[in-house]
Amino acid sequence: MSEKTKDVLLSIFASLLCIVIGLLVGLIILYCINAENALDGFSRIIKGGFYLKPKGIGSEIAQATPLIMTGLSVAFAFKTGLFNIGAAGQYTLGVFGALYFALILQMPWYVCLLAAMVCGAIWGAVPGIFKAYFNVNEVITSIMFNWIGLYLVNELMYSTVSGMYDQKTTRTYKLSSAAPQSLIPDCGMSAVFKTSSTTIAIFIAMAIAIIMYVVLNKTTFGYELKACGFNKDAAKYAGINEKRNIVLSMTISGALAGIGAGLYYLSGASEWNPQVSTALPAIGFNGIPVALLALSNPIGVVFAAIFVAHISVGGAYLPTKYYQPEIADLIVAVIIYLCAFVMLFKSVVVSKLSRKKAKKEDVK
Amino acid sequence: GCGSSSEENTTADNNQTAAPAATEAAAEESTEAAAPAVSADGKIAMITDSGDITDESFNQITWETCVAYGDKNGIEYQYYKPAEDTDEERINAIDLAVADGATVIVMPGYLFGPAIAEEQDLYPDVSFIAVDVTEADIVDLSGNAVGISDNVYICSFQEEQAGYLAGYAAVKDGYTSLGFLGGIAVPAVIRYGYGYIQGINDAAEEMGVDVDVKYYYGGQFYGSDAITARMEGWYQDGTQVVFACGGGIYTSAVEAAEQYDGKVIGVDVDQRPKIGDLCITSAMKGLGSAVNSALDAYFGGNWASIGGKSEQLGLAQGDYLGLPTDTDSWGFTTFTVDEYNTVLDGLKDGSITVSNDTENQPEVGSHVTVDYVE
Amino acid sequence: MFLLIKFTLLYAVVLMLVALGGMFSERSGVINIALEGIMAIGGLAGVFVLALCGDSLPSGVLVAVSILASAVAGILYSLLLGFSAITLKADQTIGGTALNMLATAVAIVAVKAFNNSSAAGNGAASAKLSYSNKAFIYKIGPLTINIFLIIGIIILIVSYVFLFKTKWGLRLRACGEHPQAADSVGINVYQWRYTGVMISGALGGIGGFAYIVPSVTTWNFEVGVAGAGFLALAVMIFGQWKPFNIAGAAVFFAVFRSLANIADSTVLANLGLSKNIYSMMPFIASMIILAFTSKNSQAPKAEGIPYDKGAR
Amino acid sequence: MYMENEYVIEMLNITKEFPGIKANDNITLQLRKGEIHALLGENGAGKSTLMSILFGLYQPTSGTIKKNGQVVQINTPNDANDLNIGMVHQHFKLVECFSVLDNIILGVEPSKGLFLEKDGARKKVLELSERYGLKVEPDALISDITVGMQQRVEILKMLYRDNEVLIFDEPTAVLTPQEIEELMKIMKNLAHEGKSILFITHKLNEIMEVADRCTILRKGKYIGTVDIADTTKEELSKMMVGRNVSFTVDKDEKKPGDTVLEVSHLTVASRSHENNAVRDVSFQVRRGEIVCIAGIDGNGQTELVQGLTGLEKIGGGSVKFLGQDITNTTIRERSKHGMSHIPEDRHKHGLVLDYTLEQNLVLQRYWQPQFERAGFIKSGEVRRYAQKLIEQYDVRSGQGPVTIVRSMSGGNQQKAIIAREIDKDPELLVAVQPTRGLDVGAIEYIHKQLVAQRDKGKAVLLVSLELDEVMDVSDRILVMYEGEIVGELDPKKVTVEELGLYMAGAKRDEVAKKA
Numbered sequence A: 001m002s003e004k005t006k007d008v009l010l011s012i013f014a015s016l017l018c019i020v021i022g023l024l025v026g027l028i029i030l031y032c033i034n035a036e037n038a039l040d041g042f043s044r045i046i047k048g049g050f051y052l053k054p055k056g057i058g059s060e061i062a063q064a065t066p067l068i069m070t071g072l073s074v075a076f077a078f079k080t081g082l083f084n085i086g087a088a089g090q091y092t093l094g095v096f097g098a099l100y101f102a103l104i105l106q107m108p109w110y111v112c113l114l115a116a117m118v119c120g121a122i123w124g125a126v127p128g129i130f131k132a133y134f135n136v137n138e139v140i141t142s143i144m145f146n147w148i149g150l151y152l153v154n155e156l157m158y159s160t161v162s163g164m165y166d167q168k169t170t171r172t173y174k175l176s177s178a179a180p181q182s183l184i185p186d187c188g189m190s191a192v193f194k195t196s197s198t199t200i201a202i203f204i205a206m207a208i209a210i211i212m213y214v215v216l217n218k219t220t221f222g223y224e225l226k227a228c229g230f231n232k233d234a235a236k237y238a239g240i241n242e243k244r245n246i247v248l249s250m251t252i253s254g255a256l257a258g259i260g261a262g263l264y265y266l267s268g269a270s271e272w273n274p275q276v277s278t279a280l281p282a283i284g285f286n287g288i289p290v291a292l293l294a295l296s297n298p299i300g301v302v303f304a305a306i307f308v309a310h311i312s313v314g315g316a317y318l319p320t321k322y323y324q325p326e327i328a329d330l331i332v333a334v335i336i337y338l339c340a341f342v343m344l345f346k347s348v349v350v351s352k353l354s355r356k357k358a359k360k361e362d363v364k
Numbered sequence B: 001g002c003g004s005s006s007e008e009n010t011t012a013d014n015n016q017t018a019a020p021a022a023t024e025a026a027a028e029e030s031t032e033a034a035a036p037a038v039s040a041d042g043k044i045a046m047i048t049d050s051g052d053i054t055d056e057s058f059n060q061i062t063w064e065t066c067v068a069y070g071d072k073n074g075i076e077y078q079y080y081k082p083a084e085d086t087d088e089e090r091i092n093a094i095d096l097a098v099a100d101g102a103t104v105i106v107m108p109g110y111l112f113g114p115a116i117a118e119e120q121d122l123y124p125d126v127s128f129i130a131v132d133v134t135e136a137d138i139v140d141l142s143g144n145a146v147g148i149s150d151n152v153y154i155c156s157f158q159e160e161q162a163g164y165l166a167g168y169a170a171v172k173d174g175y176t177s178l179g180f181l182g183g184i185a186v187p188a189v190i191r192y193g194y195g196y197i198q199g200i201n202d203a204a205e206e207m208g209v210d211v212d213v214k215y216y217y218g219g220q221f222y223g224s225d226a227i228t229a230r231m232e233g234w235y236q237d238g239t240q241v242v243f244a245c246g247g248g249i250y251t252s253a254v255e256a257a258e259q260y261d262g263k264v265i266g267v268d269v270d271q272r273p274k275i276g277d278l279c280i281t282s283a284m285k286g287l288g289s290a291v292n293s294a295l296d297a298y299f300g301g302n303w304a305s306i307g308g309k310s311e312q313l314g315l316a317q318g319d320y321l322g323l324p325t326d327t328d329s330w331g332f333t334t335f336t337v338d339e340y341n342t343v344l345d346g347l348k349d350g351s352i353t354v355s356n357d358t359e360n361q362p363e364v365g366s367h368v369t370v371d372y373v374e
Numbered sequence C: 001m002f003l004l005i006k007f008t009l010l011y012a013v014v015l016m017l018v019a020l021g022g023m024f025s026e027r028s029g030v031i032n033i034a035l036e037g038i039m040a041i042g043g044l045a046g047v048f049v050l051a052l053c054g055d056s057l058p059s060g061v062l063v064a065v066s067i068l069a070s071a072v073a074g075i076l077y078s079l080l081l082g083f084s085a086i087t088l089k090a091d092q093t094i095g096g097t098a099l100n101m102l103a104t105a106v107a108i109v110a111v112k113a114f115n116n117s118s119a120a121g122n123g124a125a126s127a128k129l130s131y132s133n134k135a136f137i138y139k140i141g142p143l144t145i146n147i148f149l150i151i152g153i154i155i156l157i158v159s160y161v162f163l164f165k166t167k168w169g170l171r172l173r174a175c176g177e178h179p180q181a182a183d184s185v186g187i188n189v190y191q192w193r194y195t196g197v198m199i200s201g202a203l204g205g206i207g208g209f210a211y212i213v214p215s216v217t218t219w220n221f222e223v224g225v226a227g228a229g230f231l232a233l234a235v236m237i238f239g240q241w242k243p244f245n246i247a248g249a250a251v252f253f254a255v256f257r258s259l260a261n262i263a264d265s266t267v268l269a270n271l272g273l274s275k276n277i278y279s280m281m282p283f284i285a286s287m288i289i290l291a292f293t294s295k296n297s298q299a300p301k302a303e304g305i306p307y308d309k310g311a312r
Numbered sequence D: 001m002y003m004e005n006e007y008v009i010e011m012l013n014i015t016k017e018f019p020g021i022k023a024n025d026n027i028t029l030q031l032r033k034g035e036i037h038a039l040l041g042e043n044g045a046g047k048s049t050l051m052s053i054l055f056g057l058y059q060p061t062s063g064t065i066k067k068n069g070q071v072v073q074i075n076t077p078n079d080a081n082d083l084n085i086g087m088v089h090q091h092f093k094l095v096e097c098f099s100v101l102d103n104i105i106l107g108v109e110p111s112k113g114l115f116l117e118k119d120g121a122r123k124k125v126l127e128l129s130e131r132y133g134l135k136v137e138p139d140a141l142i143s144d145i146t147v148g149m150q151q152r153v154e155i156l157k158m159l160y161r162d163n164e165v166l167i168f169d170e171p172t173a174v175l176t177p178q179e180i181e182e183l184m185k186i187m188k189n190l191a192h193e194g195k196s197i198l199f200i201t202h203k204l205n206e207i208m209e210v211a212d213r214c215t216i217l218r219k220g221k222y223i224g225t226v227d228i229a230d231t232t233k234e235e236l237s238k239m240m241v242g243r244n245v246s247f248t249v250d251k252d253e254k255k256p257g258d259t260v261l262e263v264s265h266l267t268v269a270s271r272s273h274e275n276n277a278v279r280d281v282s283f284q285v286r287r288g289e290i291v292c293i294a295g296i297d298g299n300g301q302t303e304l305v306q307g308l309t310g311l312e313k314i315g316g317g318s319v320k321f322l323g324q325d326i327t328n329t330t331i332r333e334r335s336k337h338g339m340s341h342i343p344e345d346r347h348k349h350g351l352v353l354d355y356t357l358e359q360n361l362v363l364q365r366y367w368q369p370q371f372e373r374a375g376f377i378k379s380g381e382v383r384r385y386a387q388k389l390i391e392q393y394d395v396r397s398g399q400g401p402v403t404i405v406r407s408m409s410g411g412n413q414q415k416a417i418i419a420r421e422i423d424k425d426p427e428l429l430v431a432v433q434p435t436r437g438l439d440v441g442a443i444e445y446i447h448k449q450l451v452a453q454r455d456k457g458k459a460v461l462l463v464s465l466e467l468d469e470v471m472d473v474s475d476r477i478l479v480m481y482e483g484e485i486v487g488e489l490d491p492k493k494v495t496v497e498e499l500g501l502y503m504a505g506a507k508r509d510e511v512a513k514k515a
């Protein structure tokens, strides 16, 4: 077995360990709240969307798609040495871009998707610029721009730009009626899952994950970005424009989050509600655990996102008679907390293994 | 005061007593009468739209009605909360409820329109009761209008009439600086608010006094520090009474009113027992009793009488809307129950009309200035 | 005007308390991005005390006990950050982010479970708690102030003295600047970092309580503390990790936050700016100021870097 | 002396294992009261580790420590303090933004009630500094004072704590010959007053001058303890490396050609210290010569190199490279033109530690057509190239090209950098402290490579703090002091003492500046 495959297996093992512990904690919580139905509840969580075939699978796909993108967004930044906690804000801007081009400009879906990407990219670029040229930590800038973005988008949608907000439903107009040309094609998938918004978006997200993998690992561009991430002084020494790369990384990271918003809203599943102004979209933040769980590997992100969507959907099927729907959130949050330790799990396993190896060699 | 737990006071029984007298009596009666006919082998499922069953508004009132009904008649009940605020998840929630064996599904909120359109024919054996939903809401996912099937009963209320009464009464009672604090600007809330302004306007014109109104949607169905701060600003700025119309958002209005000797107008049910004396009146609607009678019809074997029907419940149809007139709940000083009944009759016989347009702000005369705060 | 002063003071005290908490943590070398979550948990504990024994205790005792509860809960919750960031040496920002997400979920489940057990028990309890805040509020002439203003001023002064006039402050700061140096003179870096994190837990917890209690008598825990913790982080950076600068920054932020809510009852109503605009302003202002001041940032040098005794 | 056999400190059979390495293997060290005891060994021999154990920073895997004949447990530096053991670390442990006084009292702060009471401490510090000739300003910030003064602060820290056993870990590495002279005096003074001193250094002259005895370590093992009175430099070095070492570099006469690098009136601003900036520096480097910039650390050498190589913006003046003005060009441009740079800090600049060896070996060339096609990296080509360099330059590592560089030893990391930079076949090689922290064998190898470049007709600009290296390798010496070039010297004509005077700023040569 080569070192690389060993490392990959070890990473997967560490992530699975964290998932298992998280689920066990979840089971314990279920037991504490209502022991009698704990197993039934737990099995619903484990079954996820499969509990309600085929629609549940459809909604799992719908939820996983933007999660893959925000996960990629965070993972991409991680790979280049940055912590993009601003995916939520970039996602919000992406929503605006997509819906503006759809509802107001009546553009075809790929143009809208591009618009979402550009809006997200701009919102990612700003923290990048602050980091590169003013030496302001990207975490703090991203947090601030999350809120600025949320207020800005709400202000724009609710009062500045007319024609986006539907007074009657208290959210933006439905794309299916107001801008059908902007819907991402479903290629028959909706029929398969008996839903209306299962589109090819999931494949677009997966394709982007693969592209990201190739870019990071096979191209000079990826080589430069990662070099900046690992050691920006060394990158500068090697003649790489590290400032430009920081901005570029954050821009791409933001673009990925923006695409996530585009894929979700252009699938027609949901409408934006600008009145709920105190909350940033959770999908932006959930990209963080997804990236962590995947140890920032783009392919891993796809699986991690599907997993998180899976248990979130399963959590929604908990019998409300015994359990609050928020239990699912709690379990996800516990897994997230544990995710912070995935690296640690990994290094513990490594040191355990190497100690064993050392002992064996001693014996020799 | 309002420090006591909100849970006890918002039980279904309170709803019932709070509902306009006539309707309530009718509901009680029919329950009693139909009691032997109630067959317990059904199962009630209630689905929330985008909020929670604890919104102290339509979701909660509906749920509590279902709970009371189920407990009384030994019928199983459960609620479902869609995983996301999307039509698809609302549809999934219906599927889940059906899979869990629900035979009658209660859905409060106009957001259920598309879900009903998509699901009604899929489950012909399941009955759907949707409140606060109008025929215009029943569109499929592509926005095409769909008729309702026989297993569906929908109803909505003319909240503008209740709002009208509240506004009219308040101005008649001598208040000249009023406020409207909405929750999320859903159609029902807007109807309440716009009716309120029309009532204010008519009373101000009649009396020839100048009235100013501040009008604001908080964007949430619960109170918070920010809303309280805004309300304190209003009361301190001279606002005398605020119509707090959006579930739990009233707590913020009450907080502020307590500090500045302001008054509050409650909504949906008589809130004076819960809020106390600073609640001068409440704009009520008979949501609970409507649900109750629909459930009665279903379990009493009379589904055919309402199935396939879409009702718009207003004062012309019955005492579905109004202000509480018990002496305990009457917080006005100069405005009398007789004056109230006069207006009520006007609304019933159609001599007074209240616009239910939610798209355009109501027109007001020269005596009234409305400040729509963003 | 009095209203503006009242709300500015109210928010400023909250932001200052929490930012001071963040300062202690970062001065000891641990970035505390979990303040938002700590606030929620601290607020939750305090409110629980009020809801449970609001009527049975004399007001002075009630105030003391509830504030203590919020501080203790904040400390306990912050220990989770300490455990991950100090003991396990995991990434501090990531651990903190996880704790923020966990906090809201924990608060909701706890409140609902509590409401469920005390109400009908049909699984439909809300995430809201109601309580009385009379014991916390005082009227001085036309101005309403709350007890946290006094507590805040005391804590501000104590923070300054602790940090710059006592040996503990010197040691704590040394751990955030150069933990190896601190270690080499016999200072237990892990212990001091835990101390810093726990102080931030206490102040964050009290701050969360101070945010919830004086302004409303019902709190919906689904919103956590609605971003106040993140705002406090900005205040801390804006205040350059110095107590009195933080107090000033807190007032600056608080003015805008108050305006967002009460502008329509002041002369500013004529400007017709929406709430969103006012809400954005402190963030934009601090970004601009950060851009100009970051070149000579006073951030503790070793913050964010897990201290590993064995590492070279 | 009646206490002839009485030891203050005895470290008996100390073993310390790190994952994968035995840093100390059954070492015994005995320190007499009032003696200066030197500790000698190659890089990585385990000297610092042994001292860290005595100071409580590490716990030994096995072995015992005795103080005045009593077995003691030293678990933390606190315990060491209680036993009156103090240490000046190889890398100073001072809090930059604290004052001198705060650093001295840290950990043993005098308090009155709850509050700090610094007046007494200040008096005590001033007294001590008077008594031992350790001049410091108690209220200056550490970041504002010189390295020499920082070291005095470290010594005062020990004296303030009334320590009896003083450990100095390579205290002279960063000092000028004059400062070293002064330190030697202070150490003798301290020993005379009854303090016992453990003294780590790589410089045999210093040991010969001040030490009473010397313990030698090699690869973590104890080799022996000798009385300095009975030994010679040669003997010591043989014990240290296990073979005879040649201290000189063989090379031919220089044959300088055209000018490659021409620096005129260069000014570079400094990030940290105003006085470290480069001020109005002019010089040239020609083909076939090794020009060495000598000076004490922190006199602007770092900034000078960063200005030349493009890592830092140039404030004024100009740089001409092969006749072209490169004052404002990018790093990449300079590299393309034929400038190579062996950076001062290999971990900060030289390597991406988390990249593999092969990825690091193409760090300066991955974009060249040889390694890139249409944006993609030709991984096969990179592998072949890496294998070639690894073989040619004897870079040793666990898994060859795919080894993560972080896991390689410092010497091999340095070799990788040198391979990369030299294989670029540069016109100018800027080498900053290329042998820092390396053992004698590696140093020999690198010096040979530098001379080979020169003999090929390339220009070499060497920056070094090591006087021996400066004297041996260079063809021409430029001395930097406080950001200026204060002398141009010929290594064959100048003495080490004179060079030291230049470095300390005591002597300057006005002609050099105008060159």
Ligand SMILES: Nc1ncnc2c1ncn2[C@@H]1O[C@H](COP(=O)(O)OP(=O)(O)OP(=O)(O)O)[C@@H](O)[C@H]1O
Residues within 6 Å of the ligand: C310, C311, C312, D018, D019, D021, D022, D023, D041, D042, D043, D044, D045, D046, D047, D048, D049, D050, D090, D437
């Ligand atoms: N914390 C540590 N973890 C792993 N290995 C270590 C650690 N500290 C030291 N070592 C290893 O122990 C060996 C001895 O190191 P030590 O620093 O004691 O050498 P030294 O003799 O002081 O060398 P130098 O002359 O370079 O200062 C080295 O191989 C080093 O890599």
Ligand SMILES: Nc1ncnc2c1ncn2[C@@H]1O[C@H](COP(=O)(O)OP(=O)(O)OP(=O)(O)O)[C@@H](O)[C@H]1O
Residues within 6 Å of the ligand: C312, D021, D043, D044, D406, D407, D408, D409, D410, D411, D412, D436, D437, D438
């Ligand atoms: N931080 C570390 N992480 C992993 N391994 C290390 C670390 N530090 C030292 N080592 C290991 O210890 C061994 C010796 O390293 P060390 O750095 O002491 O070498 P060296 O030749 O003395 O170079 P240096 O000049 O850097 O001290 C190496 O094989 C290295 O793998």
Ligand SMILES: [Mg+2]
Residues within 6 Å of the ligand: D043, D044, D437
């Ligand atoms: Mg070494």
Ligand SMILES: [Mg+2]
Residues within 6 Å of the ligand: D047, D048, D049, D090
């Ligand atoms: Mg050493």
